[in-house]
Amino acid sequence: MSTRLDRLLKAIHPDITLRPIFDRAGIAVNSFPFPDVIITQFDQFKYLLVRFSQHLEAKIFRIESMPEMGVDFHWSRCYQILRQIYGVNCEKTAFDMIRTNKAGGLREVIKQFTDTVVQNYAAAEINAKISFYINDLSVPEKIAAGKEYVQKYGHLLPNELTESTAVRIHANFAKVLEKHVFMVYHLAKSASKL
Numbered sequence: 636m637s638t639r640l641d642r643l644l645k646a647i648h649p650d651i652t653l654r655p656i657f658d659r660a661g662i663a664v665n666s667f668p669f670p671d672v673i674i675t676q677f678d679q680f681k682y683l684l685v686r687f688s689q690h691l692e693a694k695i696f697r698i699e700s701m702p703e704m705g706v707d708f709h710w711s712r713c714y715q716i717l718r719q720i721y722g723v724n725c726e727k728t729a730f731d732m733i734r735t736n737k738a739g740g741l742r743e744v745i746k747q748f749t750d751t752v753v754q755n756y757a758a759a760e761i762n763a764k765i766s767f768y769i770n771d772l773s774v775p776e777k778i779a780a781g782k783e784y785v786q787k788y789g790h791l792l793p794n795e796l797t798e799s800t801a802v803r804i805h806a807n808f809a810k811v812l813e814k815h816v817f818m819v820y821h822l823a824k825s826a827s828k829l
Contacts, residue, residue: 640780640787643768647761649820656695656753663687663694664749673736680730685709687745688716690754713748716755720747745787758813765812781805784812791818 637645645651666692674680685706693700717725734740772780782802789797796803796811804811 638783639768639772639776640783641816643764644815647764647812647816649823652816653757653820656757659694659697660691660749660753663691664745666690666694669741669745674733674741677730679728679734681710681713682706682747684693684713684729686715687748688713688752691749694754695756710773712770716748716751719751719755755816757816761813761816762809765809768812769809777808778805784808784815786817791822812813 667687670683674683688709689700714726717729721728729744732738732744739746769777781801785792785797785801785804789801792804792811
């Protein structure tokens with residue numbers, strides 16, 4: 636008989652939350668008309684990334700096209716993604732990679748950008764499901780769910796999280812559940828490469 640935790644983990648499993656979005660993102664990357672020439676101007680880079688971002692989101696959400704909000708609006712969203720990936724000097728780092736075709740060039744920037752967008756959208760869906768689950772539990776139920784999680788999945792976690800009474804898992808249970816999805820995804824991905 637499945638428990639509430641089992642049903643949650645099934646609802647947030649990577650096959651439901653991550654893989655479909657990664658698949659649609661792959662279609663976006665493969666169907667986008669990337670230029671055959673090396674981009675040497677910052678404005679070209681900015682425009683390319685904005686166009687790609689709109690195309691990517693349209694494919695992820697399965698809509699014809701994203702509403703036109705202006706380049707500045709879309710660029711601010713692109714900038715936030717680049718900052719997640721490359722840090723403070725994100726524009727310069729990404730543009731230099733593309734301009735010089737070093738460190739993977741355009742292909743690597745697009746791969747990192749796409750992966751980050753997918754993970755952000757999946758994380759939002761996962762977090763919503765986890766929040767609904769957690770908020771519906773009483774305090775004793777939360778403790779019991781944490782114990783159940785450690786019993787079933789503790790072998791996948793670092794020892795410092797499961798030692799003693801696994802207090803760190805209980806204190807951060809929602810975050811542990813969120814990371815569980817990505818852990819399962821990466822374990823399955825690693826196993827498929829063997």
